[in-house]
Amino acid sequence: MSLIEVKKATVRPFNPIAWGCGFVCVLLSVSVVLNVYQWQAQTKEREHVAVSLQKVKAEYQQHNTDVVNLRAKTQDHLLAYQMKLAQLQGEVNRLAALGEKLAEVASIPENEYDMLQSVAQGGPATEDIASSQWVALDVFKEIDQIDLALASQAHKMSLLESVLMNHHIEESSQISGKPVTQGWLSSYFGVRKDPFSGEPAMHKGLDFAGIEGDAVITTGAGVVTWASERSGYGNLVEIDHGQGVATRYGHNRTILVKVGDVVEKGQAIAELGNTGRSTGAHVHYELLNNGEATNPLRTVYRTSAN
Structure with missing residues (x-):
């Protein structure tokens, strides 16, 4: 029978100094880490x-x-x-x-x-304004x-x-003269063969042919009552001469006046054109008395009072 030898474990006594040093080292390490962080x-x-x-x-x-x-x-x-x-x-x-x-x-x-009359001004008093403003x-x-x-x-x-x-x-304001400075009378007032349909039709004015861009002038002083496109007339200018008398100038290329303008006799109001129901450059010229178209031929060769 063999015997097992059992050695007695040796227990070292507690060393507070070693434990203290270790604890201090741990604290120092943690402190260093915390400081670095x-x-x-x-x-x-x-x-x-x-x-x-x-x-x-x-x-x-x-x-x-x-x-x-x-x-x-x-x-x-x-x-x-x-x-x-x-x-x-x-x-x-x-x-x-x-x-x-x-x-x-x-x-x-x-x-x-009184052109020199001063403009009336006024209003309540206000506070002083800072110089910077x-x-x-x-x-x-x-x-x-x-x-x-x-x-x-x-x-x-x-x-x-x-x-x-x-x-x-x-x-x-007395109507006289031609509505163009140059050109010729190409169609008269009255019944004629319509240039588009070929049927007899009433022509309510005179046509003066010329070169496109020529001046269209007024035959009397007055106030412009129409200055834009109008069906059949193309670009139309209408002038009221007072006492129920008015004139119309149609088919213009360019209109040089506007509604409300006061125009003088002989003033250029448009440029001869071919707008609207037209076959060539001309101005369609009408004379109206109380809204009714009348033959303007008698006024074309009338001597102006001026």
């Missing part, structure tokens, strides 16, 4: 802050540049506006002088027309004043035009 985190945060500051700085510089450019452009625009305002003011003064001269030439009494607002104020002045001058010129018409319309 914190340092890296702070470094990244500083880098992020630095990048953000660079972006903010770049944006600020860009905004500052934009403000400088905007201020420069605004000053340039204000200068341009001021120069334009000076030109407009010159135009207002020129219109005033012209109106005064026309009134003098037309022997219009001063109590009928004054330049721009002053320009706007001048624009408003010139706008009022131009509106006033336009109204006065219309009054002058009406007065001049009342003074002189009777002298030049």
Whole structure:
């Protein structure tokens, strides 16, 4: 029978110094790791802050540049506006002088027309404006004043035009002469063979043929009541001469007047054309009395009172 020898395990006694040193080493290691991590985190945060500051700085510089450019452009625009305002003011003064001269030439009494009358203005008192805003607002104020002045001058010129018409319309409203400066009478008033259908048809005017683009002129002074395309007539101009008398000028290539214009005898109102129901360049000329077409031939060779 064999015997098993059992050795007794030896237990070392507890060494507090060794354990203490080990614990301190672990704490130091953890502290180092934490410090390194914190340092890296702070470094990244500083880098992020630095990048953000660079972006903010770049944006600020860009905004500052934009403000400088905007201020420069605004000053340039204000200068341009001021120069334009000076030109407009010159135009207002020129219109005033012209109106005064026309009134003098037309022997219009001063109590009928006062071109130099100042524009009425007013309004409640307002607070003082800061000097930094004054330049721009002053320009706007001048624009408003010139706008009022131009509106006033336009109204006065219309009054002058009406007065001049009342003074002189009777002298030049008598219908006479041809509606062209050059050309020939190509078709008469009355029943004729229609150039399109070949059937007999009433022709309510005279046709004056010529070269396309030649001047079409008025045969009497009056007011334009139609200046656009009209069925059959092509581009048509119609003029009211007063007392129920009107004239029409059809088939024009180009119209040179607009509705409401006051025209003089012999004034070019259109260019000879071939628009509408037409076979060639000519002007279809009509004379109407109270809306009824009459033969204008008797007026074509009438001697003008002027």
